[in-house]
Amino acid sequence: MRQTAHGGNINKAAALAGCPPSAIIDFSASISPLGPPRSVLAAIESQLPNLRHYPDPDYRELRSALGQFHQLPSEWILPGNGSAELLTLVGKELAELAAVNLITPAFGDYYRCLLAHHNVKVLEFPISLDRQEHNCSAPTQGESSPVSPFFLNTRKSIGEGGFACTLYPSQNHGLLLNNPHNPTGKLFLREGILPYLKDFGLVVVDEAFMDFLPPDEEQSLIGEVQKYPNLVILRSLTKFYSLPGLRLGYAIAHPDRLRRWQSWRDPWPVNILAQAAAIAAVGDREFQRQSWAWLPQARKQLFEGLANIPGLQPLPSAANFLLVKCRQSSSKLQTQLLQQHRILIRDCLSFPKLGDRYFRVAVRLSSENQSLLNAIASVNSL
Numbered sequence: 001m002r003q004t005a006h007g008g009n010i011n012k013a014a015a016l017a018g019c020p021p022s023a024i025i026d027f028s029a030s031i032s033p034l035g036p037p038r039s040v041l042a043a044i045e046s047q048l049p050n051l052r053h054y055p056d057p058d059y060r061e062l063r064s065a066l067g068q069f070h071q072l073p074s075e076w077i078l079p080g081n082g083s084a085e086l087l088t089l090v091g092k093e094l095a096e097l098a099a100v101n102l103i104t105p106a107f108g109d110y111y112r113c114l115l116a117h118h119n120v121k122v123l124e125f126p127i128s129l130d131r132q133e134h135n136c137s138a139p140t141q142g143e144s145s146p147v148s149p150f151f152l153n154t155r156k157s158i159g160e161g162g163f164a165c166t167l168y169p170s171q172n173h174g175l176l177l178n179n180p181h182n183p184t185g186k187l188f189l190r191e192g193i194l195p196y197l198k199d200f201g202l203v204v205v206d207e208a209f210m211d212f213l214p215p216d217e218e219q220s221l222i223g224e225v226q227k228y229p230n231l232v233i234l235r236s237l238t239k240f241y242s243l244p245g246l247r248l249g250y251a252i253a254h255p256d257r258l259r260r261w262q263s264w265r266d267p268w269p270v271n272i273l274a275q276a277a278a279i280a281a282v283g284d285r286e287f288q289r290q291s292w293a294w295l296p297q298a299r300k301q302l303f304e305g306l307a308n309i310p311g312l313q314p315l316p317s318a319a320n321f322l323l324v325k326c327r328q329s330s331s332k333l334q335t336q337l338l339q340q341h342r343i344l345i346r347d348c349l350s351f352p353k354l355g356d357r358y359f360r361v362a363v364r365l366s367s368e369n370q371s372l373l374n375a376i377a378s379v380n381s382l
């Protein structure tokens with residue numbers, strides 16, 4: 001059975017390290033170290049008296065705030081209990097098609113949401129892990145410029161690293177990808193994805209990390225959604241606003257599709273606190289600006305520090321995490337960092353195409369990044 005590990009399991013890590021969970025520095029889950037925003041905490045507190053009421057089952061206020069944020073009519077938006085809940089609904093729709101093309105290495109939850117359905121046919125399509133093909137304009141800074149998608153110029157067989165794979169564009173097939181791509185951090189050009197909306201019956205773009213790009217750099221397809229009834233975009237408040245414990249994500253898609261999804265699920269998947277938090281979060285322009293100012297510098301520091309450690313090769317990234325190729329076992333490194341330094345990194349064993357020669361780390365505050373670099377340099381396993 002495929003491993004569906006997620007990062008951020010600090011309770012398990014603390015048990016292994018023999019310390020309380022609060023003592024762990026968590027680089028394994030790609031969560032911004034700047035949040036949650038104060039505005040969000042205040043909004044949650046202000047709603048405590050309303051816990052005695054059910055949430056509005058239509059989430060009118062929340063949908064309207066998200067609609068304003070993305071300049072879309074609110075019926076094109078459906079909030080969910082994290083984007084993971086919406087992925088479950090995506091899986092049900094994709095499983096009705098003859099096959100689903102999945103860009104790999106893929107986020108583990110995509111397998112959960114697809115393989116929950118019998119008879120689903122998953123066609124895996126690997127993207128290059130070659131540093132050069134990250135099309136990085138400034139490799140030493142760790143920033144990745146947007147790249148054309150993996151298969152832009154081909155409709156036929158593609159071989160990579162001995163692994164041959166064929167993409168099957170068809171109206172009876174679906175395509176599921178994330179942008180920026182987790183775990184590589186690649187950013188795909190909007191124009192590169194658009195042609196596939198004509199080729200596939202359903203295209204799902206998971207933009208869980210897109211908020212980390214400022215408006216002049218992002219490559220979201222949200223501006224296109226009203227032109228394509230076969231396009232679904234997923235967004236999450238988890239990463240950028242540091243709210244993994246609250247569970248809030250949303251889908252952007254044609255209102256008919258969203259009404260159908262609403263009829264499949266529980267009446268109140270988003271609670272009153274999460275609803276208020278999301279409205280405050282998307283309205284907090286100051287927090288958004290601070291985050292855009294923080295990330296490039298912090299990522300550069302971490303990228304350069306890792307690149308300077310013999311045996312490590314970080315890949316340039318447009319997101320708030322770095323995928324790192326290592327000469328020796330990443331799971332051994334993970335154990336050593338945990339036991340000797342109470343630092344948790346993400347091994348990549350749950351990504352079958354990566355295995356034990358890669359790990360992923362979140363970009364954190366400068367002092368924490370430095371602690372990670374010192375700790376890796378001091379454990380002698382590389």
Ligand SMILES: Cc1ncc(COP(=O)(O)O)c(C=O)c1O
Pocket residue numbers: 006081082083084085107178182206208235236237238244247248249
């Ligand atoms: C690419 C990607 N999509 C979706 C999710 C799920 O996020 P949420 O917390 O909104 O369910 C994650 C979480 O790790 C992720 O990495």
